[in-house]
Amino acid sequence: MTDATISAxxxxxxxxxxxxxxxxxxxxxxxxxxxxxxxxxxxGLLFLAILLWTVVSKGMGxxxxxxxxxxxxxxxxxxxxxxxRAEDPNxxxxxNYPVLARNALVKALGVDPDDKKAVKQVGGLISDSSRVExxxxxxxxxxxxxxTVPVTMTAxxxxxxxxxxxxxLNVPEDRRQVSDREVAWINQLVHDGIMSxxxxxxxxVNGASSRAETAGVGVAIIGSFYMMLIVLVLxxxxxxxxxxxxxxxxxxxxxxDLIEVNINNLAAVPSIVFGLLGLAVFINFMGLPRSASLVGxxxxxxxxxxxxxxxxxxxxxxxxxxxxxAALGIGASKMQMVFHHVLPLAAPGILTGTIIGLAQALGxxxxxxxxxxxxFVVDYPATPMDPATALPVQIFMWANEAERxxxxxxxxxxxxxxxxxxxxxxxxxxxxxxxxxxx
Amino acid sequence: xxxxxxVTIVCVLGIVGYVLARGRVGGLEAESSVSxxxxxxxxxxxxAIATVLPALLILAIWAISSQIVVxxxxxxSVSQDVLGESAAHEGxxxxxxxxxxxxxxxxxxxxLNQAANGxxxxxxxxxxxxxxxxxxxxxxxxxxxxxxxxxxRTSTFWRSVVVILAxxxxxxxxxTQLGARVKxxxxxxxxxxxxxIVASSIAILTTIGIVLSMIRETGRFFAAVPPLEFFFGTxxxxxxxxxxxxxxxxxxxxLPLLAGTLxxxxxxxxxxxxxxxxxxxxxxxxxxxxxRSVAKPLLEVLAGIPTIVYGFxxxxxxxxxxxxxxxQIAGIFTGSPTSFIQAQSVLTAxxxxxxxxIPFVSSLSDDxxxxxxxxxxxxxxxxxxxxxxxxxxxxxxAALPGIVGALLLTASRAIGExxxxxxxxxxxxxxxxxxxxxxxxVTVKIVSQLTGDLxxxxxxxxxxxxxxxxxxxxxxxxxxxxxxxxxxxxxQYE
Numbered sequence: 001m002t003d004a005t006i007s008a009x010x011x012x013x014x015x016x017x018x019x020x021x022x023x024x025x026x027x028x029x030x031x032x033x034x035x036x037x038x039x040x041x042x043x044g045l046l047f048l049a050i051l052l053w054t055v056v057s058k059g060m061g062x063x064x065x066x067x068x069x070x071x072x073x074x075x076x077x078x079x080x081x082x083x084x085r086a087e088d089p090n091x092x093x094x095x096n097y098p099v100l101a102r103n104a105l106v107k108a109l110g111v112d113p114d115d116k117k118a119v120k121q122v123g124g125l126i127s128d129s130s131r132v133e134x135x136x137x138x139x140x141x142x143x144x145x146x147x148t149v150p151v152t153m154t155a156x157x158x159x160x161x162x163x164x165x166x167x168x169l170n171v172p173e174d175r176r177q178v179s180d181r182e183v184a185w186i187n188q189l190v191h192d193g194i195m196s197x198x199x200x201x202x203x204x205v206n207g208a209s210s211r212a213e214t215a216g217v218g219v220a221i222i223g224s225f226y227m228m229l230i231v232l233v234l235x236x237x238x239x240x241x242x243x244x245x246x247x248x249x250x251x252x253x254x255x256x257d258l259i260e261v262n263i264n265n266l267a268a269v270p271s272i273v274f275g276l277l278g279l280a281v282f283i284n285f286m287g288l289p290r291s292a293s294l295v296g297x298x299x300x301x302x303x304x305x306x307x308x309x310x311x312x313x314x315x316x317x318x319x320x321x322x323x324x325x326a327a328l329g330i331g332a333s334k335m336q337m338v339f340h341h342v343l344p345l346a347a348p349g350i351l352t353g354t355i356i357g358l359a360q361a362l363g364x365x366x367x368x369x370x371x372x373x374x375x376f377v378v379d380y381p382a383t384p385m386d387p388a389t390a391l392p393v394q395i396f397m398w399a400n401e402a403e404r405x406x407x408x409x410x411x412x413x414x415x416x417x418x419x420x421x422x423x424x425x426x427x428x429x430x431x432x433x434x435x436x437x438x439x
Numbered sequence: 440x441x442x443x444x445x446v447t448i449v450c451v452l453g454i455v456g457y458v459l460a461r462g463r464v465g466g467l468e469a470e471s472s473v474s475x476x477x478x479x480x481x482x483x484x485x486x487a488i489a490t491v492l493p494a495l496l497i498l499a500i501w502a503i504s505s506q507i508v509v510x511x512x513x514x515x516s517v518s519q520d521v522l523g524e525s526a527a528h529e530g531x532x533x534x535x536x537x538x539x540x541x542x543x544x545x546x547x548x549x550x551l552n553q554a555a556n557g558x559x560x561x562x563x564x565x566x567x568x569x570x571x572x573x574x575x576x577x578x579x580x581x582x583x584x585x586x587x588x589x590x591x592r593t594s595t596f597w598r599s600v601v602v603i604l605a606x607x608x609x610x611x612x613x614x615t616q617l618g619a620r621v622k623x624x625x626x627x628x629x630x631x632x633x634x635x636i637v638a639s640s641i642a643i644l645t646t647i648g649i650v651l652s653m654i655r656e657t658g659r660f661f662a663a664v665p666p667l668e669f670f671f672g673t674x675x676x677x678x679x680x681x682x683x684x685x686x687x688x689x690x691x692x693x694l695p696l697l698a699g700t701l702x703x704x705x706x707x708x709x710x711x712x713x714x715x716x717x718x719x720x721x722x723x724x725x726x727x728x729x730x731r732s733v734a735k736p737l738l739e740v741l742a743g744i745p746t747i748v749y750g751f752x753x754x755x756x757x758x759x760x761x762x763x764x765x766x767q768i769a770g771i772f773t774g775s776p777t778s779f780i781q782a783q784s785v786l787t788a789x790x791x792x793x794x795x796x797i798p799f800v801s802s803l804s805d806d807x808x809x810x811x812x813x814x815x816x817x818x819x820x821x822x823x824x825x826x827x828x829x830x831x832x833x834x835x836x837a838a839l840p841g842i843v844g845a846l847l848l849t850a851s852r853a854i855g856e857x858x859x860x861x862x863x864x865x866x867x868x869x870x871x872x873x874x875x876x877x878x879x880x881v882t883v884k885i886v887s888q889l890t891g892d893l894x895x896x897x898x899x900x901x902x903x904x905x906x907x908x909x910x911x912x913x914x915x916x917x918x919x920x921x922x923x924x925x926x927x928x929x930x931q932y933e
Contacts, residue, residue, distance in 0.1 A: 011778055026828070027823070027825070033826075033827035034721070037718065037721025040715070040717035041721055044718055044741065044798075044801070045734065048740060051752050051794075202836040241638035242635070242639035242642065244639040245632075245636055258643070259642055261919075265924055266642055267648070268918045269861075269914060270911075270914055271855070273653075273855070275651075276649075276907040277645070277649045278627070280655070281652050333624065333628060359743065363743075365745065365858050366857035369889075369890055374890055392745055394750075399750065410751060411751075414747075418744070425743060
């Protein structure tokens with residue numbers, strides 16, 4: 001000790017030189033390191049922003065649809081030339097409605113009715129769905145035949161894309177899908193107030209369609225709703241019961257250890273494997289129908305179960321032991337303690353976990369592909385046993401379509417899906433904020 | 440009586456039993472001076488459980504076994520030359536019989552009498568109800584179908600009788616148990632505990648179901664294709680055969696798919712690990728509570744977005760962007776703007792998957808880094824190390840096992856990811872080391888082999904299960920090892 005002090009003093013006396021600890025370099029390294037961290041966070045948020053921006057910018061247009069409102073002459077010579085509609089109701093079903101729509105538009109545009117080619121092109125501005133639209137209008141109001149009434153019809157998908165500016169008009173005419181004449185007509189119609197963009201209710205209520213302008217996610221929303229209902233009804237009670245057993249009653253032995261490892265592993269099994277399970281067990285072995293929301297719901301239940309169990313166990317664990325001791329102390333049985341005291345206190349946590357599990361299930365696509373939810377379903381499913389499709393599967397099917405208008409629809413459907421997910425997650429956060437108790 | 444109606448009746452009986460027993464015990468208790476062991480509600484529940492549970496158990500057993508018993512009785516009554524010799528032919532005959540018998544239930548009494556004359560009379564009647572009968576159906580089969588239906592009716596009748604009787608008998612027994620000393624609560628709690636145990640074993644059943652169903656189908660696949668050819672084959676060419684033709688043998692080589700899977704997962708990890716890890720370190724060690732409370736949930740939004748959305752993003756934005764970018768680069772260096780990155784490529788799929796995995800890496804590592812004890816940090820800082828030196832030399836080494844576990848879990852996600860690769864990686868199965876070309880993965884092939892109308896017993900569809908079990912074993916191995924590492928590490932500091 002004394003030696004050291006003396007020698008140190010000697011050194012100090014000779015030269016007060018500081019040891020080189022490369023401070024400059026080390027501080028530079030520190031700054032670099034910090035920068036890497038900031039850059040990483042920035043990059044992550046940037047990706048998120050680009051992703052959301054892509055979807056929103058491409059998809060907002062899908063909530064608007066170009067409609068054409070023209071006075072249509074329901075001439076008897078086209079609908080019912082032989083005046084037989086009283087005897088044969090099929091006359092009204094089979095009538096050539098697109099001609100009515102075409103004639104109305106030809107008149108509105110002032111095109112020469114004898115120019116066959118021009119007339120045909122004008123007819124192309126209207127969607128093929130005008131047949132159904134006009135037909136149902138006439139079926140509902142048969143007295144309209146012989147009169148001229150303004151009717152709103154859906155415009156063709158290409159017209160819709162043109163009006164929304166998705167088609168580059170600077171490209172030479174022979175290399176784009178709309179001709180200059182059609183563009184001129186569109187401009188004229190918009191100027192006359194015949195053609196306009198309106199809020200698109202079709203995307204919410206329509207079923208599958210091969211034409212982008214009439215395709216909607218109605219069936220998919222119903223299918224997804226059925227599945228969420230099944231998941232909720234099955235996964236919540238089973239998950240809560242399993243967690244209660246594991247957390248409150250299970251003895252520590254090999255069996256419960258096995259269950260525990262199992263649940264953790266199931267949570268990380270790729271979702272597509274659950275699809276294979278559903279195909280092999282529910283469809284091939286039990287003989288349940290393909291494409292049914294029931295099978296989808298069962299598969300998603302098995303997938304969501306680990307999530308709910310893990311969340312519920314965390315919520316049960318968070319209830320302090322003093323509550324349990326107090327309940328037991330005043331004479332409650334263990335079962336009463338759990339169901340009368342612990343479970344109500346853990347309920348907000350369980351609810352949050354369930355909502356998050358449901359949100360996960362809502363966005364899941366891969367297992368549903370294998371059990372036949374990739375289906376072209378036009379009609380609403382009446383029960384969970386009917387063929388249906390699901391929101392994410394509908395997105396997958398539209399993403400595979402080549403048409404430009406379908407990209408917009410796909411993004412629109414994604415916005416709807418993300419809105420649902422956002423609402424669920426925000427509800428979970430609010431629930432947690434409101435009911436969370438710190439002991 | 441349909442099963443649904445029967446269940447409803449039993450449940451109503453249970454509710455009635457609950458109300459009656461609770462009321463009776465309440466009344467008895469008020470009159471007598473003895474205090475009862477269990478509250479009236481527990482006696483009610485005891486009564487309800489006794490009414491419902493045995494009846495439903497009997498119903499379940501009956502529903503499952505009656506099909507087998509009736510099927511066997513009908514099969515025994517049909518002569519051997521109608522059934523055919525081979526097991527496959529037998530199955531076919533029984534299938535025809537069951538479809539005829541299903542059709543017969545749709546007919547009314549007159550039509551039934553006509554149909555009883557034989558197959559020639561029955562066929563048009565059934566066709567009018569939308570039931571098509573196979574061409575090799577014969578008269579004895581129609582007879583068997585009639586016998587099947589009458590047996591089925593008898594079974595349904597006795598099922599209703601037995602189930603309702605069981606409910607009444609067991610309920611009656613429970614009614615005799617309404618005494619002061621009966622421990623109704625303990626019995627009810629015992630039943631509830633049993634239900635809890637059943638619920639918790641569903642997780643095990645799921646795993647067993649996954650393994651058994653896959654092993655069964657994989658076994659059938661390996662009967663057609665030798666395992667060696669599957670596991671070590673380098674050519675994937677399943678050759679979709681027309682339905683019915685089973686002789687066309689495709690080649691089912693796993694290696695190109697496995698290579699694609701691992702390659703894309705590698706690219707994804709190369710994107711996700713540096714960004715996720717640096718983000719986690721910054722969040723845990725540098726960021727103030729304000730930044731943390733904003734950035735952390737925002738990053739986790741990335742994890743909440745469904746993978747199909749990432750797939751769409753890859754197809755619509757990232758793929759074309761990389762393709763155009765590569766065309767620009769090629770234009771600068773060679774003068775001819777030909778793109779060398781294809782829109783569907785390993786790079787596209789990997790990069791987008793990497794973005795998806797960032798929050799997994801960052802939130803898992805964040806937890807592990809914050810779990811490193813404060814004292815280790817303070818010690819290092821106190822000795823004069825800078826913060827980054829502390830992180831690099833002290834915290835990261837201490838957290839390393841946990842981080843490795845987190846990365847393994849992330850890798851298993853990357854391997855099992857489906858929707859991004861289905862849309863962005865391409866379907867061409869080939870072996871290449873060029874990341875700018877499309878490759879395909881195990882999950883893509885599972886999806887493409889099973890979507891479409893294929894015969895379920897051809898190797899072309901069964902291979903999906905062999906691929907599935909490969910995937911399952913691969914991810915299970917990674918998960919178990921990762922959980923083991925994480926668990927072991929946690930115990931160190933607790």
